[in-house]
Amino acid sequence: MSVFMLIAAAAAAEPHVAGEAASASLPQLDPTWWPSQLFWLALTFGVLYWLMAGKFLPSLGGAIEERRDRIADDLDQAAEFKRQAEDAETAYNKALSDARAKAGAIAADTRAKMDEEIAALQAETDEALSNQLNAAEARIAAMKTDASAKVREAAADTTRAVVETLIDEAPTDDAVAKAIAAVRA
Known part of the structure; x- marks a missing residue:
């Protein structure tokens, strides 16, 4: 008052x-x-205080607590999902490294087999080429011998023809052979 x-x-x-x-x-x-x-102010304030304290604030507090619990549950669930994802990633990386190691072993085995096959094929090819080279060298030697004989024969014929033309007399085979031998030496 x-x-x-x-x-x-x-x-x-x-x-x-x-x-x-x-x-x-x-x-x-x-x-x-x-x-x-002032009376109506005090009465309105009291009624609003009673409504807020008795009805609205407890329901808001319950909603806030429920939300806090839901957020905590969601965070726990997210942490569990993260752990599961990390476990899955670890398993994936392990499987990937195992697969790479297995692929490397298979590649090494395949490379070794291919190297053996290549070596065998190369040996066969080298042998075939060697045989062909020897045969070719033999043919060349035979051709050389044959060509040399033909050249001697052609030289003898040519020498005989030239001497015959120059002196009108056919030389003997021994004389032609001696003349060719003298020119070669």
Whole structure:
């Protein structure tokens, strides 16, 4: 009640302010209306406080707690999924490295087999080429011998023909052979 007395004292001390407020049509500034305004303020505040404390805040607190629990559950579930993903990644990397090792072993075995086959084929090819080379060298030697004999024969014929033309006499085979031998030496 002391607030009401202070308000009443303030209103009595300044009568011309109250008169101006009343003449200005602002009842909230008129001190005669202040006690009823304060009453309704206190009553409205009390009702709103009771509603907030009794109904709204507990339901909000429950919703907040429920949300907090849901977030915690979601975080736990996310951590479990992360762990499972890491385990799956580890298993995948292990399987991949095993597959690479197996592929490397298969490639090495295949490479060794191919090297053996290549070596065998190369040996066969070398032998075939050697045989062909020997045969070719034998043919060349035979051709050389044959060509040499034919050249000697052609030289003898040519020498005989030249001598016959020059001296009108046919030389003997021994004389032609001696002449050719002298030219070759």
